[in-house]
Amino acid sequence: MNSVFKALSDPTRRKVLELLRKGPMSAGDLAAHFAVSKPTMSAHFAVLKEADLVAAEKDGKSVIYRLKLSVLEDALLGFAGAFGIQGKGAQETIQSVTQTKESEI
Amino acid sequence: MNSVFKALSDPTRRKVLELLRKGPMSAGDLAAHFAVSKPTMSAHFAVLKEADLVAAEKDGKSVIYRLKLSVLEDALLGFAGAFGIQGKGAQETIQSVTQTKESEI
DNA sequence: ACATCAATTCGATGATTAGCTAATTATCAA
DNA sequence: TTGATAATTAGCTAATCATCGAATTGATGT
Numbered sequence A, B: 001m002n003s004v005f006k007a008l009s010d011p012t013r014r015k016v017l018e019l020l021r022k023g024p025m026s027a028g029d030l031a032a033h034f035a036v037s038k039p040t041m042s043a044h045f046a047v048l049k050e051a052d053l054v055a056a057e058k059d060g061k062s063v064i065y066r067l068k069l070s071v072l073e074d075a076l077l078g079f080a081g082a083f084g085i086q087g088k089g090a091q092e093t094i095q096s097v098t099q100t101k102e103s104e105i
Numbered sequence C: 001a002c003a004t005c006a007a008t009t010c011g012a013t014g015a016t017t018a019g020c021t022a023a024t025t026a027t028c029a030a
Numbered sequence D: 001t002t003g004a005t006a007a008t009t010a011g012c013t014a015a016t017c018a019t020c021g022a023a024t025t026g027a028t029g030t
Helices: A002-008 A011-020 A027-031 A038-050 A069-081 A094-098 B002-008 B011-020 B027-031 B038-050 B069-081 B094-098
Strands: A054-059 A062-067 B054-059 B062-067
Touching: A002 A011, A002 A038, A002 A069, A002 B002, A011 A027, A011 A038, A011 A054, A011 A062, A027 A038, A027 A062, A038 A054, A069 B069, B002 B011, B002 B038, B002 B069, B011 B027, B011 B038, B011 B054, B011 B062, B027 B038, B027 B062, B038 B054
Parallel strands: none
Antiparallel strands: A054 A062, B054 B062
16 A cells, blocks of 8 residues: 555656546557656556556557556545545534434434 | 645655544654654654644644644545545535434434 | 567666754753 | 753755666567
């Protein structure tokens, strides 16, 4: 999990993940979105792969990267969960707000 | 938001935040949980403060650090939201609880 | 076989980071 | 005022990191 947060600490890598959200993309197509050299992008891909946030599949001359959403999800929700953080507006359970059980109302 | 993810990239700092989840704590008490020097911990606190993840309040000789949960929440949920990731488990919002009428229970 | 293209690895460089000890600041008590 | 305590700042080192150009690997087409 540490490798995931390390991977997420760089804005370029976070943006790569967001690009991959729409679907798999080749290393070259991904690199075209950034103002850094291809070797630099390749290093970023390696970090993301090491963190298991993406999977790489070779397709002819290209390498297709695919987002591993469940890994990202587990890391984010796992950490957020340790703080009682819940998504989509439901920040608190009934119990934690009212300290009242359903059976008592 | 970049500073938040930068801050979260270090395991010591993540653990500090988790310790602060229980409530505010002094720099010394926090440092006692780790096997690094106090100046090193002080540097970690500075990073967390810079990311606005904690607030510092001076109390006599001590400095009390307090978790700013909403900042952590906004960063985590904001990023997760961009991927359609949402936590599961919380069924009710605060509003739906506080707006419950007597006639409905 | 050779040229081309996509991607990575190699090797180097400047910047950032985490860590330390020692010194400094600030507060409180005797 | 002196001494003790809590925390930070100063100054440094070693390690990691993002970045580059050049070289290399691997696949495709002529």
